[in-house]
Amino acid sequence: MIQFDNVAKQFPLGNAALANLTFTIPDNDFVFLVGPSGAGKTTILKLILRELIPNSGTIKVDDFVLTDKRFRRVEKLREKIGVVFQDFKILPDKNIWENVALGMQIINAPANAIKIAVKEALRLVNLTGKEAFFPVQLSAGELQRAAIARAICGNRHIILADEPTGNLDPNTTWEIMKIFRKFEGKKTIIIATHNTDIVNSLNKRVLTIKNGKLVKDTQKGKYEL
Amino acid sequence: MKSILTSIRRTPYQSTAAFLVLFLNLFLTISIVFSLSFLYGLLGYVETRPQVTVYFQTQVSPTDIGKIRDDLINSQKTISVKYISQEDAFKTYQQLNKDNPLLLEMVSANIFPASLEINAKKPEFLPEIAAFLKKQPGIDEVVFQKTIIDRLLTLTGVIKKSALAMCLLLIITTVFILLTITHFKIALRREEIELWRLLGASGNYIKMPFIKEGLFFGFTAATTAFLVFLAILLYLNPFISSYLRGSGNLVISISSYQLAVWPLNGAFLAAIYGLTGTFGMLLSVIATVIASQKYIK
Numbered sequence: 001m002i003q004f005d006n007v008a009k010q011f012p013l014g015n016a017a018l019a020n021l022t023f024t025i026p027d028n029d030f031v032f033l034v035g036p037s038g039a040g041k042t043t044i045l046k047l048i049l050r051e052l053i054p055n056s057g058t059i060k061v062d063d064f065v066l067t068d069k070r071f072r073r074v075e076k077l078r079e080k081i082g083v084v085f086q087d088f089k090i091l092p093d094k095n096i097w098e099n100v101a102l103g104m105q106i107i108n109a110p111a112n113a114i115k116i117a118v119k120e121a122l123r124l125v126n127l128t129g130k131e132a133f134f135p136v137q138l139s140a141g142e143l144q145r146a147a148i149a150r151a152i153c154g155n156r157h158i159i160l161a162d163e164p165t166g167n168l169d170p171n172t173t174w175e176i177m178k179i180f181r182k183f184e185g186k187k188t189i190i191i192a193t194h195n196t197d198i199v200n201s202l203n204k205r206v207l208t209i210k211n212g213k214l215v216k217d218t219q220k221g222k223y224e225l
Numbered sequence: 226m227k228s229i230l231t232s233i234r235r236t237p238y239q240s241t242a243a244f245l246v247l248f249l250n251l252f253l254t255i256s257i258v259f260s261l262s263f264l265y266g267l268l269g270y271v272e273t274r275p276q277v278t279v280y281f282q283t284q285v286s287p288t289d290i291g292k293i294r295d296d297l298i299n300s301q302k303t304i305s306v307k308y309i310s311q312e313d314a315f316k317t318y319q320q321l322n323k324d325n326p327l328l329l330e331m332v333s334a335n336i337f338p339a340s341l342e343i344n345a346k347k348p349e350f351l352p353e354i355a356a357f358l359k360k361q362p363g364i365d366e367v368v369f370q371k372t373i374i375d376r377l378l379t380l381t382g383v384i385k386k387s388a389l390a391m392c393l394l395l396i397i398t399t400v401f402i403l404l405t406i407t408h409f410k411i412a413l414r415r416e417e418i419e420l421w422r423l424l425g426a427s428g429n430y431i432k433m434p435f436i437k438e439g440l441f442f443g444f445t446a447a448t449t450a451f452l453v454f455l456a457i458l459l460y461l462n463p464f465i466s467s468y469l470r471g472s473g474n475l476v477i478s479i480s481s482y483q484l485a486v487w488p489l490n491g492a493f494l495a496a497i498y499g500l501t502g503t504f505g506m507l508l509s510v511i512a513t514v515i516a517s518q519k520y521i522k
Contacts, residue, residue, distance in 0.1 A: 049423060078425030089420050093231060106426035150424075 001026055002048060002158070002188065007057030009043055009212075017043040018054070018212040027157070030184050032199045033192040034223050035209035041192035044209070045160045048190070049081060050074050061158070079107050082151025086163035088143045090135045096122070096146050097131035104154040114154075121149035125179050141172035148179055152187070159183065161191040165198070173198065199223040228434055229441050236410055240442075243406045243509075247446035250399045251505045255454045255497060257388040262493075264381050266475025266486035271377055277343040277354050277369040283311070283335060285363035290339055293361055297343060302354060304344040311337045338365055396508065403512030404519075407435055411520045418521065432517040439513030440506050447505030451498045462489065 002025040009018040018040045025031055033041045046052040047059055050066045059066040064077050082103070090099050100121055104114045122128050125145040135143060144164060151159050161180070165173040177198055180189055193199065199206060199222065206221030207214060216224065233240040281290055290308060297306045309317075314337035322328045345351050351369050358367045411418070421431055466488065469475075475487040486493055 051423070075425045075427045078423060081425075083423050089416070091417055091420070093235065102421075103424045106421055106424055106430055108430075 001060070001062060002190075003058070003060040004044075004047075005058040005060075007047065007054045007059055009040075009047065009052060009054045016212050018047075021057070021209075021212070021214050023207060023214060023217055025188060025190065027188055028185050030180075030189045030202075030204045031191070032202075032204055032206045032221070032223075033190060033209060034194070034199055034206055034225070036225060037194075039209040040212040041209055042162055043212075045083075045162050045190065045192060048158070048160060049083065050077060075107075079154075080156055081158045081160060082148075082153075082156035084144070084147050084151050084159065084161035084164045086166040088140075088147045088167075090143050090146055090150075092135050094134075095131065096127060096133050096135075096138070099135070099146055100149045100153050103150050103156070107154065109154060117153050117155075118149075121153040124152065124182060125149045139172075140168055141175055144168060144172075144176050145179060148176070152183065156187075158188045159190070161189070161193075163193060164191060165193065165195055170197075177202070196223040229438050232410070232434065232438055236413060239406045239409050243403055243442050244446055246399055246402045246406075247442055247505055247509060248450050250395045250508070251447050251450035251501050252454060253395060254392060254504060255450055255501050257392060258497060258500065259454070259458075261381075261385060261388055262477050262484075262486045263475065264377075264384060265477045268377050268381055269477065270475050271373060276345050276351055277358070277367065278340055279343070279358045279367050280338040280340045280365040282363045282365045283338060285339065287339065289363060290341065293358070294341055297341070297354065297357075300354075300357075302346055302350040304346055305342075306344075307342040309340045309342060311335060311339050314338065314340065399508055400512045400515070403439070403509055404516045407439070407513050407516035408520050410435065410438075411516065428521065431521055432514075435513045435517045436510060439509035443506035443509035444502060446509075447498075447502040450505075451501050454497075455494065458489065 004021050004023050007018055007021045008016070010016050021040075021044070033044060035041050043052060047054060047066070048061060050071075054067060057067065061077060062080065064073060065071060066077070090096075091102070094102070097118055100118045101114050104117055109117075118131075119128075122131060125148050127142065127145055127149060130138065130142065135146075138146070144167075148159075148161075148164075151161075159180075164180075165176050168176060173195065180191065181202075183189060203220040205219050206216070206223070208216035208218075208221075208224065210225065279293075287308075287310065294306050294308055297303050311334045315332070315334035318332065318337065319329060343354060345354055355367050355369045358364060418431055469487065474485050476483050476485050478484075484493055484496065
């Protein structure tokens with residue numbers, strides 16, 4: 001479960017990114033974060049990852065209180081979270097198998113467990129058979145699928161996706177969304193997006209952010225600014 | 226190992242620079258350590274030679290010489306006092322000139338002076354012993370090597386201080402250069418490091434590849450420096466051997482352990498290699514640890 005309670009974030013120059021944000025995302029929920037550019041969507045994702053620390057308020061992710069000043073278990077927190085980026089962030093000098101395995105290797109998972117998990121993750125994103133390919137040999141859609149495989153590999157039960165379809169054509173966008181939907185009800189998925197079609201078609205929970213404030217929180221919502 | 230080689234392939238210029246600076250440092254360090262060991266060995270050798278030799282006039286009887294010898298022993302300032310009779314001196318002469326019968330025909334034992342070869346407990350006693358001997362009757366000549374030992378001691382001291390200063394300068398230079406190179410490498414991998422971090426990598430996990438790479442460079446540079454130095458040493462071996470002919474083994478004392486420096490031997494070379502390897506790895510690890518602590522927050 002992810003809980004934001006009166007969270008406010010101001011950047012050093014004084015511009016407010018978030019103001020008194022309160023919401024709860026239960027386990028295995030599927031949530032879209034929508035809003036205009038600069039509304040604070042990415043800031044919310046960064047706060048969940050504890051890349052940023054709020055100026056006030058409380059953030060809880062499962063048992064972790066991220067706003068506790070004594071909180072030192074950032075690595076343990078991030079072991080639970082898979083991240084998908086707009087620009088994929090697939091390492092160019094590693095093949096797809098190595099890129100997907102990375103998330104488990106860094107937590108020193110046993111080799112056998114990595115082998116099984118990577119195989120399963122690649123199967124779920126339809127990349128079986130492309131393990132030995134290098135990023136340069138794959139299309140943008142395949143790279144994003146590899147990034148999703150990396151995000152789900154190793155029992156990461158929260159998936160944060162920041163504009164995951166921003167660089168993709170409409171057909172590939174839908175392919176990617178189909179993959180995300182495979183994890184519906186199994187993992188907590190938070191997707192920050194500008195894509196109106198996807199949000200309107202999928203009828204999932206929508207958190208609308210505007211000027212750093214939560215202006216709407218609707219189950220089966222639409223993209224409405 | 227694979228990740229180290231990949232990193233080298235990705236940053237060939239930085240890697241070559243790191244290797245070369247370490248190689249240069251370690252090669253100079255080996256040269257300095259070897260030269261110092263050699264000099265100390267030589268000093269030790271010279272100190273074990275008779276430091277004062279007194280030659281008596283041919284008419285002085287062995288009994289009188291024995292009395293002088295006893296006085297020297299009783300003075301508690303000598304390690305040993307060896308009597309060389311006229312016959313012993315003649316035998317040594319015969320031995321040295323055995324290939325030249327003409328020189329042997331012309332001499333007999335009674336033209337050689339008897340002598341005493343004296344080893345002092347401390348170099349400071351040498352002038353006192355020499356002064357005592359000069360006062361004795363029947364003395365022909367007193368020869369002592371204080372000047373040579375003093376010069377060697379001064380030379381060794383100067384070289385030791387210069388070497389220490391040089392090593393310190395080399396260490397500081399190397400650490401700073403390696404620190405800068407590691408910073409470059411970290412900067413080039415910033416995106417990858419950022420990704421690792423977001424996926425939950427610990428600080429140690431992120432730093433470890435740079436430290437391992439440092440260890441690798443330290444080890445390979447030390448091995449290369451040692452092999453190059455060994456090749457040079459083996460090339461110069463005949464010249465040094467002919468120069469030191471007859472001087473026997475040069476030995477240095479480390480604590481209570483005696484280590485032969487010359488002729489070249491496995492134990493000394495292994496010690497030099499072990500020392501260089503450890504020093505090289507330590508140096509590069511220190512530099513990479515400082516760099517990664519500073520630049521990977």
